[in-house]
Amino acid sequence: MQKDEKFLNGILTLPGEEVLVAKRQHWLTFVTPLFSITSISLLFVFSSFYLFIIAFFSPIVFISSITAIFLLASSLATKSIVDWYFHVYVITDRKILEASYVPMFSHSICDVLLDQVRCTEIDVNINGIFNELLNNGDISVSFDRPTHQEEFIIKSIENPKEIGNILGHAFASVVKENSNTLWYRLKDKKNFGMIKEIFPNQSMGVN
Amino acid sequence: MKIALVFFQFFLLFSTVFIAIYNVLYKKETKRAKEELGINLHPRVISILDLNIGLSILAVIALTALSFIILTR
Numbered sequence: 061m062q063k064d065e066k067f068l069n070g071i072l073t074l075p076g077e078e079v080l081v082a083k084r085q086h087w088l089t090f091v092t093p094l095f096s097i098t099s100i101s102l103l104f105v106f107s108s109f110y111l112f113i114i115a116f117f118s119p120i121v122f123i124s125s126i127t128a129i130f131l132l133a134s135s136l137a138t139k140s141i142v143d144w145y146f147h148v149y150v151i152t153d154r155k156i157l158e159a160s161y162v163p164m165f166s167h168s169i170c171d172v173l174l175d176q177v178r179c180t181e182i183d184v185n186i187n188g189i190f191n192e193l194l195n196n197g198d199i200s201v202s203f204d205r206p207t208h209q210e211e212f213i214i215k216s217i218e219n220p221k222e223i224g225n226i227l228g229h230a231f232a233s234v235v236k237e238n239s240n241t242l243w244y245r246l247k248d249k250k251n252f253g254m255i256k257e258i259f260p261n262q263s264m265g266v267n
Numbered sequence: 268m269k270i271a272l273v274f275f276q277f278f279l280l281f282s283t284v285f286i287a288i289y290n291v292l293y294k295k296e297t298k299r300a301k302e303e304l305g306i307n308l309h310p311r312v313i314s315i316l317d318l319n320i321g322l323s324i325l326a327v328i329a330l331t332a333l334s335f336i337i338l339t340r
Contacts (some may be wrong), residue, residue, distance in 0.1 A: 127330060146300055
């Protein structure tokens with residue numbers, strides 16, 4: 061079980077549901093925007109230095125513009141950290157869930173109930189030298205039934221191989237639980253029977 | 268030229284006030300996440316938000332003072 065689940069206080073999961081993994085995206089996800097914000101801010105600082113010190117000598121406006129740039133940069137940096145903090149992936153023994161909350165902008169929760177879909181593929185992708193070194197990658201889970209996206213992608217997650225294994229085990233245990241409850245149509249074409257009643261402890265295909 | 272600089276100074280002041288209001292509202296909205304998603308706020312995240320609000324207030328005070336100076340000169 062992953063340690064990150066302590067940030068959840070039980071609203072996203074049902075009572076009795078066991079949380080297998082609760083994780084955020086890799087920290088690299090918010091470091092990249094921070095780097096861009098810093099670079100753009102420095103560019104603006106140099107521009108304002110040129111404008112308000114070299115071109116039109118006005119130190120007061122220069123100090124004001126530096127203050128405003130610094131404040132804007134810190135607000136954007138805070139936003140990217142908070143966005144990362146409120147984007148979580150939760151895998152329980154009954155569902156996979158992606159919750160994303162961007163305060164004042166958007167709010168989305170995407171649930172896939174494991175007993176309502178059948179998983180056909182779990183792909184783990186780690187691309188690039190940095191991702192390989194930092195053990196950062198994507199997991200895509202494909203389903204054989206139409207969900208709203210047909211594929212659930214867990215993006216930029218740390219240790220994707222282990223989480224892929226946990227997902228595989230979760231799907232396998234759900235399949236095991238549901239394997240004895242296969243329904244079929246009886247010869248009178250009106251009623252349905254259950255395969256368990258005819259062949260207990262066995263599974264077979266129905267034409 | 269001086270008029271343009273004064274206008275720009277006031278543009279910076281109003282932008283800073285707007286960012287400060289945004290930061291206060293942002294913290295308020297962030298607290299709602301606990302009720303809606305059940306994600307507990309880490310003390311570090313709370314301190315980052317508080318620091319941001321503090322900086323916003325300081326920036327507004329500083330820019331108001333600087334605007335006053337530029338107007339009276």
